[in-house]
Amino acid sequence: MSIExxxxxPENVLQIIRTGVEQIDTHAIFGGKRVVMFAVPGAFTPTCSERHLPGYVQHYDEFRQRGVEVVCVSVNDPFVMQxxxxxxxxxxxxxxxxDGNGDLTKALGLQMDASAYGMGLRSKRYALYAEDGVVKDLEVEAPGELRVSTAEYMLSKLPPAG
Structure with missing residues (x-):
C-alpha cells in the first residue's frame, strides 16, 4: 500500500554528494518546507534523462519563486546521482x-520490480508535493507514461505561495 x-x-535516510558522501534524513529534507519530490526508475535511463529531469531543471526557478524546494530521488547510488x-x-x-537500497521507496510503498529488465527493485515514476513533511498531492504514473509527474503538471497543481 502506498503513502496517501x-x-x-516516513523517517528515512538518503545519500547525497556535496563535499563527500553525506547522509540526509527526510526530516531535514521536508521539515518546515514546501517540497516537490519526484522519483525516477533510474538515472541516465532514456525517459528520465530526455524528458523527466530536464523539465524540472527548466522550471526550477518557477518552483523556487513559489517557495518550493525540488528534490529528485532514485534507487541508485550517490555517485551515479551526482x-x-x-x-x-x-x-x-x-x-x-x-535511495541506494530502496528503503524510502519501500517505506512509501512506491517500489516496482524491474528484474525483467535487469534492474531489480526500482521506484515507480511519481511526484509528490509535501508541506512540512505531510503529503498534500501524490501523482503516480501508469507504467510507461510520463504525464502527471512532470514539472509542468506539478506546477499547475501547486497552491499559491504564502
Missing part, C-alpha cells in the same frame, strides 16, 4: 538524492 495524501513522509546531475546541469539547489 494527508500522511507524513554524475547524472552534473550531466544534466541540475541547478545547485536541486537535491539529487540516492
Amino acid at each position: 495524501t494527508g500522511q507524513k513522509i 554524475a547524472w546531475g552534473e550531466a544534466e546541469q541540475v541547478p545547485a539547489g536541486m537535491l539529487m538524492l540516492a
Whole structure:
C-alpha cells in the first residue's frame, strides 16, 4: 500500500554528494518546507534523462519563486546521482538524492520490480508535493507514461505561495 495524501513522509535516510558522501534524513529534507519530490526508475535511463529531469531543471526557478524546494530521488547510488546531475546541469539547489537500497521507496510503498529488465527493485515514476513533511498531492504514473509527474503538471497543481 502506498503513502496517501494527508500522511507524513516516513523517517528515512538518503545519500547525497556535496563535499563527500553525506547522509540526509527526510526530516531535514521536508521539515518546515514546501517540497516537490519526484522519483525516477533510474538515472541516465532514456525517459528520465530526455524528458523527466530536464523539465524540472527548466522550471526550477518557477518552483523556487513559489517557495518550493525540488528534490529528485532514485534507487541508485550517490555517485551515479551526482554524475547524472552534473550531466544534466541540475541547478545547485536541486537535491539529487540516492535511495541506494530502496528503503524510502519501500517505506512509501512506491517500489516496482524491474528484474525483467535487469534492474531489480526500482521506484515507480511519481511526484509528490509535501508541506512540512505531510503529503498534500501524490501523482503516480501508469507504467510507461510520463504525464502527471512532470514539472509542468506539478506546477499547475501547486497552491499559491504564502
